[in-house]
Amino acid sequence: MAADQxxxxxxxxxxxxxxxxxxxxxxxxxxxxxxxxxxxxxTAVLVKNLYLSCDPYMRNRMSKHDDDSATYIEDFVPGExxxxxxxxxxxxxxxxxxxEGDLVWGLAGCEEYSLIAHPEYLFKISHPELPLSxxxxxxxMPGLTAxxxxxxxxxxxxxxxxxxxxxxxxVGQLVGQLAKISGCYVVGSxxxxxxxxxxxxxxxxxxxxxxxxxxxxxxxxxRCFPEGIDIYFESVGGAMLDAVLLNMRKHSRIAVSGLISxxxxxxxxxxxxxxxxxxxxxxxxxxxxxxxxGSYQKFEEEMxxxxxxxxxTYVEDIVEGIDKVPEAxxxxxxxxxxxxxxxxxxxx
Amino acid sequence: MAADQxxxxxxxxxxxxxxxxxxxxxxxxxxxxxxxxxxxxxTAVLVKNLYLSCDPYMRNRMSKHDDDSATYIEDFVPGExxxxxxxxxxxxxxxxxxxEGDLVWGLAGCEEYSLIAHPEYLFKISHPELPLSxxxxxxxMPGLTAxxxxxxxxxxxxxxxxxxxxxxxxVGQLVGQLAKISGCYVVGSxxxxxxxxxxxxxxxxxxxxxxxxxxxxxxxxxRCFPEGIDIYFESVGGAMLDAVLLNMRKHSRIAVSGLISxxxxxxxxxxxxxxxxxxxxxxxxxxxxxxxxGSYQKFEEEMxxxxxxxxxTYVEDIVEGIDKVPEAxxxxxxxxxxxxxxxxxxxx
Numbered sequence: 001m002a003a004d005q006x007x008x009x010x011x012x013x014x015x016x017x018x019x020x021x022x023x024x025x026x027x028x029x030x031x032x033x034x035x036x037x038x039x040x041x042x043t044a045v046l047v048k049n050l051y052l053s054c055d056p057y058m059r060n061r062m063s064k065h066d067d068d069s070a071t072y073i074e075d076f077v078p079g080e081x082x083x084x085x086x087x088x089x090x091x092x093x094x095x096x097x098x099x100e101g102d103l104v105w106g107l108a109g110c111e112e113y114s115l116i117a118h119p120e121y122l123f124k125i126s127h128p129e130l131p132l133s134x135x136x137x138x139x140x141m142p143g144l145t146a147x148x149x150x151x152x153x154x155x156x157x158x159x160x161x162x163x164x165x166x167x168x169x170x171v172g173q174l175v176g177q178l179a180k181i182s183g184c185y186v187v188g189s190x191x192x193x194x195x196x197x198x199x200x201x202x203x204x205x206x207x208x209x210x211x212x213x214x215x216x217x218x219x220x221x222x223r224c225f226p227e228g229i230d231i232y233f234e235s236v237g238g239a240m241l242d243a244v245l246l247n248m249r250k251h252s253r254i255a256v257s258g259l260i261s262x263x264x265x266x267x268x269x270x271x272x273x274x275x276x277x278x279x280x281x282x283x284x285x286x287x288x289x290x291x292x293x294g295s296y297q298k299f300e301e302e303m304x305x306x307x308x309x310x311x312x313t314y315v316e317d318i319v320e321g322i323d324k325v326p327e328a329x330x331x332x333x334x335x336x337x338x339x340x341x342x343x344x345x346x347x348x
Numbered sequence: 349m350a351a352d353q354x355x356x357x358x359x360x361x362x363x364x365x366x367x368x369x370x371x372x373x374x375x376x377x378x379x380x381x382x383x384x385x386x387x388x389x390x391t392a393v394l395v396k397n398l399y400l401s402c403d404p405y406m407r408n409r410m411s412k413h414d415d416d417s418a419t420y421i422e423d424f425v426p427g428e429x430x431x432x433x434x435x436x437x438x439x440x441x442x443x444x445x446x447x448e449g450d451l452v453w454g455l456a457g458c459e460e461y462s463l464i465a466h467p468e469y470l471f472k473i474s475h476p477e478l479p480l481s482x483x484x485x486x487x488x489m490p491g492l493t494a495x496x497x498x499x500x501x502x503x504x505x506x507x508x509x510x511x512x513x514x515x516x517x518x519v520g521q522l523v524g525q526l527a528k529i530s531g532c533y534v535v536g537s538x539x540x541x542x543x544x545x546x547x548x549x550x551x552x553x554x555x556x557x558x559x560x561x562x563x564x565x566x567x568x569x570x571r572c573f574p575e576g577i578d579i580y581f582e583s584v585g586g587a588m589l590d591a592v593l594l595n596m597r598k599h600s601r602i603a604v605s606g607l608i609s610x611x612x613x614x615x616x617x618x619x620x621x622x623x624x625x626x627x628x629x630x631x632x633x634x635x636x637x638x639x640x641x642g643s644y645q646k647f648e649e650e651m652x653x654x655x656x657x658x659x660x661t662y663v664e665d666i667v668e669g670i671d672k673v674p675e676a677x678x679x680x681x682x683x684x685x686x687x688x689x690x691x692x693x694x695x696x
C-alpha cells in the first residue's frame with residue numbers, strides 16, 4: 001500500500017432486493033483509499049466517516065426501478081458501496097469551502113473513508129460542543145425532515161390534535177416535541193411498550209399506544225382522539241394510514257414523510273379509505289427533505305437552541321463498527337432500533 | 349283532495365344499497381302536497397321542481413353508514429323521498445327572501461313539489477335569459493365544483509399540464525374549458541369514442557382518450573403527457589388514480605372531487621402507488637362544493653360572462669319526466685349519459 005493509502009472497509013449491495021432485505025443482500029468489503037485529492041477530481045473533498053446514519057429511505061435505493069416514476073433518487077448499483085448520510089472529518093480537500101480537520105455532515109458512502117465529488121450538500125458542523133452523532137439525527141437530515149414536514153407542510157396551529165406514527169424513531173420523536181412546542185396535543189404510536197414508555201415519559205407526548213397490541217387501529221385512534229385528528233405526520237402507510245383517514249377532522253392535513261410499512265411489499269396496499277380525502281377535505285402532501293437543504297442553517301440554529309434549553313431531547317440507538325451496518329439497516333424494518341439508528345465507525 | 353292540494357310524484361329509496369344500485373332500489377310514488385305554507389313551518393319555501401339534477405355523490409347517500417367517518421352528508425332514509433339539487437319555481441313562501449314566482453336552485457327533493465324547510469342554500473336565479481336547466485349544471489352545483497376545485501384547490505398556472513378524468517361529465521367538461529381559459533394544456537379521458545370526440549371538437553381539449561380502449565393507462569397517460577402532469581382533477585379513483593400517480597410531475601397537485609369508480613365497490617381499491625406522493629412531492633386535496641356556496645354569486649357572474657362570450661359551452665343529457673329519475677341516476681355509474689345528466693320534470 002502506498003504511503004498515502006489506507007485500508008477502507010465499506011458495505012456494498014450484492015444484488016437488487018425484492019421483498020424484505022436480509023444481511024446477505026449486503027457485504028462488507030475492504031479496499032484501498034488514497035488520502036490525496038485525485039488529479040482527475042481536483043475539487044473533491046475526502047473525508048473520514050465517524051458516524052453513519054441508517055434511514056428507511058435507503059431501502060428504496062436497494063430495488064431496481066424499471067423507470068423513475070415511483071422513486072426520487074437513483075437506485076444503488078450492485079457491487080458498489082451504499083450511499084448514506086454521515087458525520088465525517090475532512091482529511092483532504094481540493095474545495096475552497098472545506099479544509100482538513102473540518103467536521104461536516106452530508107451524503108457520503110457507507111464506508112470508513114469517502115471521496116465526495118460534489119460537496120454542494122456537505123454541511124459544516126457549527127456546534128461540535130453537542131454530540132457529533134446528533135448530526136446524523138436531530139441536527140441532520142432526520143431533524144430537518146421533522147422540522148420542514150411538520151412546520152412547513154402540516155402547518156400546525158395552537159391546539160391542533162396531532163398524531164405521529166413511528167413516533168420513537170429518528171423523525172417521529174422530534175415531530176412530537178415540535179408539536180408540543182407549537183402548543184398542540186400529540187399522540188404517538190410505536191411498536192413496543194418500551195417505546196411507548198419513551199414517548200410518554202421522555203419525549204412528553206400527551207398519549208401513546210403500542211400498535212402491535214391494538215386489534216382495531218381505528219378504535220385505538222378514536223380512543224386517543226375523540227374529536228379527531230388535525231395533523232397526521234405519516235411515516236408508515238398501510239393499515240395505519242387507512243385507520244387514520246377515518247379519524248381525521250374536516251380540513252385536516254397529512255404530511256407524508258414516508259411509508260415504511262410498504263417498502264418491502266412487492267404489491268403495496270394503497271389506502272381503501274381514500275374517499276375520506278373528499279368527505280373531510282383533507283390535504284395530503286408528500287415532501288422530500290432535500291427540497292429544504294437551503295434552509296438548513298436556520299433550522300440548525302433553532303434546533304440547537306431547543307437542545308440547549310432542554311426543550312428537545314433526543315434518543316439514539318448506536319451500534320459500533322462498520323460491520324454492523326447491514327444488521328442495523330435491516331433492523332429498521334422490524335423496529336429493532338429504539339430511537340435514531342446509527343453506526344459509530346470511528347470516534348475522535 | 350283539498351283545494352290547495354296537488355298530486356306529487358316523488359322517488360323514494362326502497363332499501364339501503366350495497367354494490368351497484370338498480371332501478372328496483374328506488375320507487376316512484378304519488379302523494380299529496382299542500383300548496384300552503386304549513387303553520388308549523390312558517391318560514392318554509394314551497395317550490396315546484398322544473399329540473400332535477402342527477403349527481404354521482406347521491407350514491408353515497410343510498411348506503412347505510414354505521415358511523416360518519418367516511419361520509420360528509422346524511423344517509424337517505426328508506427321510504428323517504430331522495431334529496432337532490434333542482435331548479436324550481438317558488439309557489440308559496442313564508443320566507444322574506446323568496447316570493448311566489450321566484451326562480452331558484454338548490455337542494456330539494458326528487459319530486460314534483462318540495463317543501464324547503466331551511467332555505468339557507470336556496471339561490472335565486474339571476475340570469476333566466478339562459479337555459480334554466482343550466483342551473484343544475486354549469487351555473488349550479490357542478491359548475492361551482494369545477495370552478496372551486498380547479499381554481500382554488502388545484503391552483504393552475506399558465507402552461508400547466510392538466511388531466512381531467514370523467515371529462516365529458518357535468519364537472520369535467522367545465523374543468524377542461526377553465527383550464528384552457530387559464531392557459532393550460534389539457535387532456536381528458538372518457539368512456540366512449542363519442543365522448544372523446546366531444547372533448548376534442550366541442551370543448552377544446554388539446555387531446556383526449558377513451559380509457560376503455562387503453563389496456564395500459566400508465567402508458568396512455570405517458571403518451572399524452574411525455575413531460576408529466578401538473579394538475580389532475582380527480583373524479584374517478586381506482587386504477588386511473590393509480591396510473592396518474594406514476595405520471596405526476598414534481599410539486600404537482602391532485603384536486604379530489606370524487607371517486608366514482610369506487611362508490612359501488614364493497615371494498616374500495618385504494619391506490620397502491622401512493623408513495624408517489626412523497627417521490628414527487630404531490631399535494632392531493634379533497635374538497636366539497638358546499639364549502640364554496642358563500643362565493644356563489646361571484647362564480648355565477650364570471651361563468652355567465654364566459655357563456656355569453658362563447659368561451660364556455662355546455663352539453664346536457666336531459667331525460668323527460670320524474671319516472672325517469674331512477675334510470676338516469678343509475679346510468680351515471682355505467683357512463684350512459686353524454687354530458688350533464690338531468691331530468692326535466694316540468695317546463696314553463
